[in-house]
Amino acid sequence: xxxxxxxxxxxxxxxxxxxxxxxxxxxxxxxxxxxxxxxxxxxxxxxxxxxxxxxxxxxxxxxxxxxxxxxxxxxxxxxxxxxxxxxxxxxxxxxxxxxxxxxxxxxxxxx
Amino acid sequence: xxxxxxxxxxxxxxxxxxxxxxxxxxxxxxxxxxxxxxxxxxxxxxxxxxxxxxxxxxxxxxxxxxxxxxxxxxxxxxxxxxxxxxxxxxxxxxxxxxxxxxxxxxxxxxxxxx
Numbered sequence: 744x745x746x747x748x749x750x751x752x753x754x755x756x757x758x759x760x761x762x763x764x765x766x767x768x769x770x771x772x773x774x775x776x777x778x779x780x781x782x783x784x785x786x787x788x789x790x791x792x793x794x795x796x797x798x799x800x801x802x803x804x805x806x807x808x809x810x811x812x813x814x815x816x817x818x819x820x821x822x823x824x825x826x827x828x829x830x831x832x833x834x835x836x837x838x839x840x841x842x843x844x845x846x847x848x849x850x851x852x853x854x
Numbered sequence: 855x856x857x858x859x860x861x862x863x864x865x866x867x868x869x870x871x872x873x874x875x876x877x878x879x880x881x882x883x884x885x886x887x888x889x890x891x892x893x894x895x896x897x898x899x900x901x902x903x904x905x906x907x908x909x910x911x912x913x914x915x916x917x918x919x920x921x922x923x924x925x926x927x928x929x930x931x932x933x934x935x936x937x938x939x940x941x942x943x944x945x946x947x948x949x950x951x952x953x954x955x956x957x958x959x960x961x962x963x964x965x966x967x968x
Contacts (some may be wrong), residue, residue, distance in 0.1 A: 776956065785858075785944055785959030786897070831897065839951050841887060841912070846896030 747775075747832040747845035755851040762819040764848040766832030767812075773835040775808055776842065777817050780829045789817075789830075824854045857881040858960040860945050866966045873932040875963050877945030879925075885948045886928040887957065888912075888920060890941040897944070903928055904951065935967045 750765045766775070774793045778786040792799045792808045792815065799806045805818040819826055829849045833842040857880045867873050877886060887902040889912075899912030901920040909920050917939060919931045932939055945960040 778957075783962075785961050786946075786957075788956050788958070791956060833957075835955055841885075841899055841902050841951060842955060842957060843899075844889075844897040846894070 747834050747843065749830070749832055749845045749848040751848060752846070753849045753851070755853065756822055758822060758824055758852055758854050760822055762822050762826070762850055762852070764817045764830050764832075764850070766815045766817070766845055768815075768832075768834045769813065770834075771837050772810075773837055775806075775815050775835070776833045777804075777806060777815075778831045778833060778844075780831065780847070782828070786831060819850075822850075822852045824852050826850060827852045858945060858947060858958060860943075860960040860963050862963060863961065864964045866968065867935055868968055869936060870934050873935050873965065873967075875930045875943055875945075875965070877928045877930070877960055879928075879947050881947060881958070882925060883947040883949050883958075884925075885951050885955070886922065887946040887948075888918070888928065888930045889944045889946065890914065890939075891944060891962075892941050900930065900943075935965075937967050939965065940967045941965060 747766045747768045776791045777789045780786045790801045792806050803820045808815045829847040831847045833844045859878045861876045888900040889897045891897050898914045900918050903909045903922040921929045943963045946957040948955045948957045
């Protein structure tokens with residue numbers, strides 16, 4: 744069963760606006776990662792946040808993690824049409840077990 | 855997709871036939887994974903490998919087997935394909951597992967079982 748659940752399932756915004764996606768998970772984790780998937784392609788790693796971190800930035804990406812609420816958010820600032828993709832959170836459960844991916848948020852950025 | 859190739863990229867087959875998908879990496883990463891991606895289900899782990907000849911089951915392993923005889927190759931076999939196995943299959947690799955285990959994905963194989 745999926746550990747992470749993204750919300751919303753789909754999001755449509757205008758170019759230049761900010762996009763926020765959320766991820767909730769169920770069990771304790773070592774780290775949480777966000778991936779992007781362009782249509783017809785494999786997933787690409789965007790950012791990793793460790794369980795002892797609360798916020799992390801990478802370019803126009805900002806990720807927060809609240810382990811007390813078992814949730815994370817991904818903020819993309821000043822969205823561009825090229826940001827149109829599906830975004831997945833993936834959690835690394837405690838212990839040496841593989842990542843568990845959510846079902847993804849489909850982001851459409853309209854020029 | 856750099857360093858990871860999947861073959862074939864597209865395949866159409868008949869119900870009941872065996873199918874083997876191949877994942878090849880040039881990164882010398884220890885861990886390799888097979889996922890399937892279906893609408894409404896996201897990405898689900900089928901099997902993974904933590905070394906040559908060392909494999910373990912994932913969430914949706916029924917009907918699939920894997921083999922890893924060399925570090926660089928990870929094969930996924932559908933012994934007798936069924937229509938429910940129509941999907942897009944992704945291979946991924948990682949250097950470590952758990953701490954941290956960033957995964958790198960191949961381009962995918964689209965499999966249609968008629």
